[in-house]
Amino acid sequence: MTRVFHEQGILFGYRHPQSSATACILSLFQMTNETLNIWTHLLPFWFFVWRFVTALCVTDIQNDSYSWPLFVYMGTSCVYPLASSCAHTFSSMSKNARHICYFLDYGAVNLFSLGSAIAYSAYSIPDVMVCSTFHDYYVPLAVLNTIISTGLSCYSRLGFADGEAGSFAPGEALYQAGRNVVSSHRKSMVWGMALASQSQLSSCLFLLPGESAQNEAVLNHQKHMAMTLLASFFYSAHLPERLAPGRFDYIGHSHQLFHVCVILATHMQMEAILLDKALRKEWLLAHSRPLSFPQITGAILLCLIFSLSNIIYFSAALYRIPEPELHKKET
Template sequence: MLTLRLPQLFDIHQVPKVFREDGIMSGYRHPSSSALDCILSSFQMTNETVNIWTHFLPTWYFLWRFSMLCSTLDFLTDSYSWPMLVYMLLICLYPFTSSCAHTFSTMSTKARHVCYFFDYGALSLYSLGCAITYASYAMPDSWVNSWLHQHFVTIAVCNSLFCTSMSCYSRFVELQFPHISKILRTAAFVVPFLFDSVPLFYRLLSCCWGSCGPSEALASHSYHLFFAFLTCFLFASHLPERLAPGRFDYIGHSHQLFHICAVVGTHFQMEAVLTDMSSRKEWLMSHSASPSFLGTLGALALGVLLNLGIIGIFSVGLPRTPHQSTSASCGAHPHQE
């Protein structure tokens, strides 16, 4: 009778340094797992299981919301909806890519780096999608047709390349200079976020100064920004596991909370953008040009190609690691006693 055994788990001192996480002492998978081992591990409790599911399940939620929009918006011929099409594609892509990265990152040292290269690329493209929708629907009235408005997407494409390049490079210095690596990786994502959010900051400050009325969109934007800042804090601080190493190995560590806050923030962002899209349509259509193919789907295609090129360059540049060095650190393979 065929029996299926779940992969063996290891403690932190049993895996190579590149696989270790701050404050996580147990629940590690074998660093040369097979693809089947990786998939099976998502159905057992490891220190990655919640990371996998907190982005895999939201992918289906965003796909469901996308399908609902497909039945109400004309994505094929209505150019005004093209920025939303780009955005919905990318908020479905980034959690799915992250889930896959966490699932298959223990196949080898090189696979781990490449998996997260794609994860970073998907996040940088998500930042580009945010910029495209903000330029089309969320730009302050007084900024419409300004120099910044006209070049917002172009700058965002450059930001996405900076994000992918810097975050991928940070993995090359991670072992020798972990603090510098963390700073580089954090900055890689903070810079596009701050740039994308400049129109939102201005609109929120304008309301604080009393120059705007109540807005459902601004309320959702505020929730999104709150969860975005919380996401950044959790990513950079490694709390709570840093305060109690080993206590949050399986449930409750910062990366799991980071995933949850990111998804909740994206939900509020989606609601805010949808509200701006519908409530400001008449005014925007009369005061600015309709979104162009080049500035929406064209910018996305360019961003995808350039980011894939960057990922390819960094993947080729990865140092070769002998297979024996990884397997020796853990002893027997998961299928062995």
């Protein structure tokens, strides 16, 4: 099996690297090392959809502009678990299909980061920062962060694919070294950059809570950040399977634990944002400038256009990488 399909510390349970789409779907009901990776995001996807639809049904969305950022956030919280489930489901169709699946996964994660930033800007900004320069530029910077993060994440994976094909020329040693550094930190970078915009503001929530902040919401923000840090640790550390290769191939490996932590973090984050929205509504409407419809749609559209452009560009670049040459045995 080629290196692109192999995970550190996982010895068994791999699907065939040339699986058909039908075989990939059927693998949801077979025990492989990807089965729980799929279900730990597919089931929460339906839970978040249920919460999203329930909130929509009790809101006059056309006239309640105060709730618009919430629905953007809840919508993006449905997108990333679905994208992750699809990526894990269809990643065994081919090498290029695997890379493209995860390009889309990175884009969805970063879109969720932007949705979180929009909700934080609307409901969770500390009192002392409301209408400040930081507040004014928070969402635009989150859009920039999203675009750059998606591009760098895809670029690092392309570097991994390029290095596997052995297509670097001798004169590109410095360039190769730089790209390999990015690739080696790909796992931590994807979530680290995606969570940068929200973690900065979450830190402010603890340091500068303000008079209108509520203890219940702050506690949920703290739980969210703690769970996010734990998720990032599992995502990059390859524990526990690195310590006992083969023992956690099907149940209990780091990516499954990462998925569980991410979903719990999102749930806690959603509870915190809902509390902020409800408990701070009167104060925020009196003191802050709510995000307008053009601002919200503009941010989402810019993110979608540039992120999809990145994904299309790097997906096309995959097919320009030469296949690794087979070295003939000397006779």
